[in-house]
Amino acid sequence: MKTSGYKYLAIKLRKSLRNEVPRWVVLFIDLYVTINTFVLTVLLLRFFGLRADLEFQEIIFHQVPQVLIVALIAFLLTSSYKGIIRHTGFNDVIKVFKANLLYFVLMIFVFWLTVNYFQNKSYVIGKFTILIHTLFNIVVLIFLRILYKNIFDRYIKGSRPNKKVLIYGAGASGIITYGVLKNDDKTGVSVFGFIDDKKSKSGKTINGLKVYHTENVTNEFLKKHDISEIIISAQKITSKRLNEIEDKFSESGVELKIVPAVSKWINNKLTSQQIKPVKIDDLLGRESIKLEKEEVFQEVKDKVILVTGAAGSIGSEISRQLMDYPFKKLILLDQAESALYDLQQETKSKCIDRCEYVIGNIRNPQRVDEIFNFYKPDIIYHSAAYKHVPLMEDNPYEAVMTNIGGTKLIADHAVKYGAKKFVMISTDKAVNPTNVMGATKRIAELYVSQLNKKSETNFVVTRFGNVLGSNGSVIPLFKRQIEEGGPLTVTHPDVTRYFMTIPEACQLVLDAGAMGKGGEVYVFDMGKPMKIFDLAKKVIRLSGFKYPEEIDIQFVGLRPGEKICEELLADNESMLKTHNPKIMIAKVCGPSDSFENRLEQLLNPDLTQNPDKINLEMVSVIKELVPEYVSQNSVFSTLDKQHN
16 A cells, blocks of 8 residues: 555656646746855855855855845846746756856846945855856756756656657758657657768767668668667758668668658748658659749739639649739639539638639530630630540540540630630650550640641640649559558559659649740650559558568559550650750641641541441541551550551
C-alpha cells in the first residue's frame, strides 16, 4: 500500500509539472535564486579575503533587501520570467542576460547612493561584489532553466518517444527541423542524429547529436540503432538526389519524410505537421518549371477567359491558378455536372462574382454559340477531350467527334467572336501516334495551326506527357490496387513514360499562353522518361510495403494502341528554344492540301452503316490525314497495310 501511495503521488506530481509553470512562480524562484547567489558570493569573497568582514546579520538585513528590490525591478522591466521554462531557447537566455545587465546598472546606482547618503558602511555593497554576483547569477539562472528543460523532456513529458529518427541535412534547415521535433510533445520521436553528404561535417556534433556521413548510414546501421524514419531537411536538394536517397534506403524498412520548401512554411514557421512522407511527385527526377507570373498577369488582366473541360484534372487546376490573377470574368465549361459542382463548391468563396460555372457540351453547336455570343471570351484554354487510349481505341467515333469535332467547333467560334488567343492542350501521344486518341489530338493540332494562318485569333498548342494524379493516370490505379492487396499491373517491363505534376502542366499552359504569338507548338522539357515498372516499385515502397514479398507486380501485356516509349517530337520535327529553358517550340509540318476536305468527310460519316464499318472508315481517313499514324497492337493495324 505504501509503494502504491508513493506511486500515486509521483503520478500526481508529474501531471502537475506537465502544466505550464505560472509566471509568478518563475519570478519568485528567480528572486530566491538571486538572493542565494548574492549571499554565496559574499561568503566566497570573505573566504578569500576580498570582502570587508561584516556580520552575517548585517548582510541579511542591510544588503539582501537592496538586492531583492533591485532584482525585482530588473526582472519586471525585462519580463525575463515570462518565458515557458520547459521550452527555454536562445531568446530566453538573452532575456536573462538583459535582466542581469539591468540589475548590474541599477546596483551601481544604489552603490553610489549608499556611499554618498548612508553613514553606516554595512549598507554599502562594493562594485566588485556587484560584478561577481551579476556574472554568477547569470550562469546559475541559465543553468537552472536548461536543467529544468532537460528534466522535463526526459522524465515529465509522460509519453516517451516511441521511434528514433535521423535528420538528413545538417544545415540550417536540419537544425530548425531538430528544434521543431524536440519542442513538439506530440510527435513521439527522438532525434538520434544527423546525416550529411559533406565529409567535413562527419563526426561533428550539433546540440550533442552526432553527424554521420551518408556512406556510413547503411541498412545494418539503421537496424542496429532501431531507426524508424529519415527526415530529409535539405532545402536545395534535387529530385535526382532525392531519388538516389530513396533507392539507397528502399530495402531498409525506414519511412522517408521530407520538410517542405521554406516558401511553403505557414507564416514562415515550420511545424511538425508540415513534415510529410515523400511522395511520387517529389521523385520526378527534374527541376520544377517556374511560372512567368508577370507575363501571365499582363496577359489575363481584365480579360474574359473560357476554360473548356474545366472540371477535369488539367482544366480544374488551370482554373484554380487563374483565380489568382485579375481577370474580368472566368467561364468554367464542362458537361460533367457532378465534377463541375465539386469545383464550384471548392472555389466559389475564392472566385465569388467573377466566375461562371456553365454546363455544356463542346460538340453542341447551338450551346457553344450561345456561350460565345453571351460571354464573348478574349482567351480560351481548351482542355476538353477524351484521353483514355484503350477506350478510344474501342470508340473511334467518340474520339473523333470530341477531340477533333469539339476542338474545331470551339476554335471556329473563337474566330467568329474575335477571341484574342486560343490555347489548346495536346499530348505527347500526338507525336508519331500509334492509337486513335493520339491521332485525333494530332489532327486537332493541325486544324488549329492552319486556322492560325487565316484568322486574327492567335492559336497556340502545348504538348504534355503523362500527368501524375490525373483522372485515369497510373498513380491512382496503383494506389487502388495496393488498397486491394495487389498485385500492381504493368503492361510491359520496358514501358517508359515522361511525367509531370498537374500544377506544373497547368503552369506550362499559362506560360505558353502568355508567350505565344500564334502558330507555336510548345513542348515541355520533361527530363528523362521513367520506367513504369520502377515507378510501381517506388509506389509500393512509399506505401509502406515490400516488393515482391507483400505486394507483387504482374505484367499484363501492352494495351491496344500503346507504345513502349512515348516521344515529344516526330521524326520530321525540330526544336527551338524560348526564354524559359524548360519550354521549347516544336517546328512541325503543316497539313496536306486536301486536309480540310478530308476533315469534313471524317466529321460527317454515314451513320446508317454498321458501327464497326463506320469506325473502320473513320480510322482509315485519320490515317490519310496523319500519315505517320501506325496502329500498334490494334484491330486497325490491318489498315496500315492498305495505306503502304
